[in-house]
Amino acid sequence: MKPIRTIVLGALMFLLLAACQQETKNVPELEEKEEKEIQSEELEEENPIKGTTIKAKQIESYPISLYDQFSFDLDRDGEDEQIEMYVNAGQDEKGEYIWDDGHNWLFVVKDGNKTYPLFDGWVQLGKLSFWVLESGETPMIILLKTGTAEFTLQTFTYNEEESGFIQETQFNPENVNFWYNSK
Numbered sequence: 001m002k003p004i005r006t007i008v009l010g011a012l013m014f015l016l017l018a019a020c021q022q023e024t025k026n027v028p029e030l031e032e033k034e035e036k037e038i039q040s041e042e043l044e045e046e047n048p049i050k051g052t053t054i055k056a057k058q059i060e061s062y063p064i065s066l067y068d069q070f071s072f073d074l075d076r077d078g079e080d081e082q083i084e085m086y087v088n089a090g091q092d093e094k095g096e097y098i099w100d101d102g103h104n105w106l107f108v109v110k111d112g113n114k115t116y117p118l119f120d121g122w123v124q125l126g127k128l129s130f131w132v133l134e135s136g137e138t139p140m141i142i143l144l145k146t147g148t149a150e151f152t153l154q155t156f157t158y159n160e161e162e163s164g165f166i167q168e169t170q171f172n173p174e175n176v177n178f179w180y181n182s183k
């Protein structure tokens with residue numbers, strides 16, 4: 001009986017030692033891994049989002065015509081925000097726009113008493129168009145700006161932490177020369 005007990009005890013000791021060694025070997029690897037994770041988290045915090053954040057702002061003056069509008073829950077708080085597009089072009093008695101070579105456009109999202117100007121500027125020989133969609137469950141506004149030598153596509157998504165809309169330019173080719181535009 002005694003030799004068997006010694007063998008069993010010996011085997012147990014061996015297993016215990018092996019387990020201890022394994023543990024000490026694993027510790028630095030774990031620490032290294034954790035360090036890497038922390039580093040990448042810090043990097044993400046430094047640069048959490050691409051694009052520009054558009055914060056709420058007081059609008060001094062609105063262009064004369066409300067060109068288009070739509071309501072949608074863009075920040076997913078259960079209430080619709082108002083999306084409004086204004087242009088500084090008059091309308092005739094039939095409601096047709098009197099277009100000039102260029103106009104000031106203002107594109108905003110209104111959320112209660114907050115107004116986010118997604119675009120505020122001059123468009124030469126062109127116009128703004130927008131779409132509202134959901135990508136997965138993320139509500140998104142797409143804005144297309146066409147001008148004399150411009151074709152810019154931008155997306156806007158609401159970001160809770162930044163309390164603003166993240167503007168990302170998706171397409172903005174250089175030296176644009178238009179040859180055709182379909183119906």
Ligand SMILES: [Ca+2]
Pocket residue numbers: 072073074075076077078079080081
């Ligand atoms: Ca909302």
Ligand SMILES: [Ca+2]
Pocket residue numbers: 075077079081111112
């Ligand atoms: Ca809201």
